[in-house]
Amino acid sequence: MKVLKFVVLMSLSAAAFAQTPAAKPTDAQKAFTELKSLAGKWDATVTTEPKIPQMEQGMIAQVNMRVLSRGNSLVHEMYDPVHADEPSHFDHPVTMFYLDGDKLLLTHYCDAGNRPRMSGRVSPDGKTIEFDFIDVSGSLKYGHMQHALFTIIDADHHTEDWTYMMPGDKPMRAHFEMKRAQ
Numbered sequence: 001m002k003v004l005k006f007v008v009l010m011s012l013s014a015a016a017f018a019q020t021p022a023a024k025p026t027d028a029q030k031a032f033t034e035l036k037s038l039a040g041k042w043d044a045t046v047t048t049e050p051k052i053p054q055m056e057q058g059m060i061a062q063v064n065m066r067v068l069s070r071g072n073s074l075v076h077e078m079y080d081p082v083h084a085d086e087p088s089h090f091d092h093p094v095t096m097f098y099l100d101g102d103k104l105l106l107t108h109y110c111d112a113g114n115r116p117r118m119s120g121r122v123s124p125d126g127k128t129i130e131f132d133f134i135d136v137s138g139s140l141k142y143g144h145m146q147h148a149l150f151t152i153i154d155a156d157h158h159t160e161d162w163t164y165m166m167p168g169d170k171p172m173r174a175h176f177e178m179k180r181a182q
Contacts, residue, residue: 048174
């Protein structure tokens with residue numbers, strides 16, 4: 001009899017769970033879904049302010065974005081297409097996007113040897129996702145990434161604006177015009 005009661009209770013709870021309406025997605029979930037729609041390969045034209053003498057303005061970079069961990073994270077890998085397979089010698093920063101409860105977070109694995117974390121928020125129209133600095137682990141000797149802004153134009157175009165805080169709290173901004181690679 002006890003077994004029968006247990007089976008009936010389990011059946012009823014399973015039926016109740018199946019009929020529970022899906023919760024309305026949070027702003028963080030909506031923003032994360034929007035970011036995941038950017039999965040794929042991207043060609044970027046990069047400009048900086050102030051201009052970096054050793055970096056040609058309008059330089060071409062590539063970004064590969066992949067959804068991982070059964071949809072629980074998005075990796076953003078940036079690289080110089082000429083040296084894509086040499087991340088130990090050339091810039092190759094990696095950024096991970098993920099949800100933590102009701103927050104959209106990113107951790108940037110920087111070429112400067114540190115890992116800043118930022119918290120994201122989405123604009124009312126859902127097309128702009130802005131990330132603000134929370135904290136950083138690792139050395140600050142060479143500076144750290146401070147801010148990021150993603151603006152989604154359409155399925156094949158978006159912009160990224162990254163602010164790097166140089167030593168002495170001097171900001172350097174990089175603007176990326178992104179076009180989906182064919």
